[in-house]
Amino acid sequence: MDDARLDAMFSGVIGQEYQTLKLICPLAAKMSQLVGESLQQIVSTLPSEQPFSVIDLGGGTGITTLAILMAGESVNVVSVDCEATMQNQAKHSLRKWTGQGRLSFDGRDALNVLKDIATASIDCVASAYTLHNFLDKYRAEVISEIYRVLKPGGQFINGDRYGLDDISTHTRMIQNEVSGYFKALIEINKLDVLEHWIVHLFSDESENHVMRETFSLQQLQQAGFKDVFLSKRCEVNVLVVAVK
Ligand SMILES: C[S@@+](CC[C@H](N)C(=O)[O-])C[C@H]1O[C@@H](n2cnc3c(N)ncnc32)[C@H](O)[C@@H]1O
Numbered sequence: 001m002d003d004a005r006l007d008a009m010f011s012g013v014i015g016q017e018y019q020t021l022k023l024i025c026p027l028a029a030k031m032s033q034l035v036g037e038s039l040q041q042i043v044s045t046l047p048s049e050q051p052f053s054v055i056d057l058g059g060g061t062g063i064t065t066l067a068i069l070m071a072g073e074s075v076n077v078v079s080v081d082c083e084a085t086m087q088n089q090a091k092h093s094l095r096k097w098t099g100q101g102r103l104s105f106d107g108r109d110a111l112n113v114l115k116d117i118a119t120a121s122i123d124c125v126a127s128a129y130t131l132h133n134f135l136d137k138y139r140a141e142v143i144s145e146i147y148r149v150l151k152p153g154g155q156f157i158n159g160d161r162y163g164l165d166d167i168s169t170h171t172r173m174i175q176n177e178v179s180g181y182f183k184a185l186i187e188i189n190k191l192d193v194l195e196h197w198i199v200h201l202f203s204d205e206s207e208n209h210v211m212r213e214t215f216s217l218q219q220l221q222q223a224g225f226k227d228v229f230l231s232k233r234c235e236v237n238v239l240v241v242a243v244k
Contacts, residue, residue: 023184024197027237029063031159032128034232034239036067038157039126043072051076053123055149057110057142058130062090064159068126069097076102082109111138114145122149128159136208140219147223147244156225156242163210163236173235174205216240 022029043052052074059065059079068077079094081087087107097103106113110130125146131139146156164170178198185194203209213230217240220228225242232239 023188024181024193027234028129030234031237031239032064032067035064035126035128035157035159036071038239038241039068039071039075039124042124042155043075046074048072048074050074053121054078055080055113055117055122055125057113057125057127058133059090059105060086060130062093064126064128065090065094065103067128069094069102078104078106078113080106080108080110080113082107110134111142111145114142114149117145117149119148120151120154122154123151124155124157125150126157130160131158132161132204132209132211134209139211143219143223147225150244152244154244156220156240156244158240158242159237160240161204161211161236162216162230162233162238162240163212165212165214170236174201177201177235213238 039054046052052072054068054075054077056065056068056077056079059081060083062079065077065079069075077097079087079090081090084107087105091098091105094103098105131142134142143156150156164173178201181194181197185191185197217228217230220240220242225244227243229241230238231241
């Protein structure tokens with residue numbers, strides 16, 4: 001699907017929320033689509049009648065979950081998010097897929113959900129813009145659990161903020177990002193949203209949150225993943241795929 005049709009589809013289902021995200025942080029919206037495309041590449045090689053199970057960690061308002069559902073009719077998703085306000089929007093926007101039996105929701109936190117899943121039982125764990133919000137110790141536990149629940153050959157696909165190893169270049173990118181927030185949000189007079197994003201960015205950039213590239217890829221290898229790829233870097237945003 002070309003970008004314009006994809007945009008129309010997402011706006012139609014997710015509504016204003018998607019347009020606002022595209023305005024403030026276009027690369028965040030793009031990451032969900034990259035996760036969906038990456039998944040589509042896997043699913044398209046499988047027999048169409050073979051069910052394909054996906055856990056979406058931090059499904060939020062449903063943008064990533066929708067991208068995952070679009071990857072193929074055989075895909076069944078559990079969308080996990082511990083914020084009821086976010087998840088309720090996804091429940092409403094994506095009710096068509098819940099009705100089809102392809103989508104369910106879990107309102108608990110990611111680690112507790114993963115701990116309840118049987119070992120080697122899931123085809124893919126997917127996520128966009130969620131893991132960078134985790135404290136480093138919690139994230140390490142989540143990664144071990146992701147590895148455990150995946151079937152052999154299963155994939156962890158994550159579109160997220162991965163900090164550059166070169167801290168000076170990284171800082172310049174963050175400065176540009178801040179300038180972008182000011183430009184976009186002052187223009188539409190959304191100073192409250194601007195405040196929220198700047199405050200949030202301090203958390204994203206703090207030492208116990210930031211996912212530095214080399215460390216993060218090594219962390220996945222140490223958890224047991226045999227192949228780990230990083231691609232599509234766009235400023236601090238990248239797609240990471242790890243194969244069990
Ligand atoms: C920035 S949003 C991303 C939403 C969606 N994936 C997207 O890209 O549009 C991150 C989401 O992760 C959820 N989240 C954060 N920590 C979580 C945790 N420990 N367990 C489950 N969900 C979590 C938040 O509630 C939020 O909805």
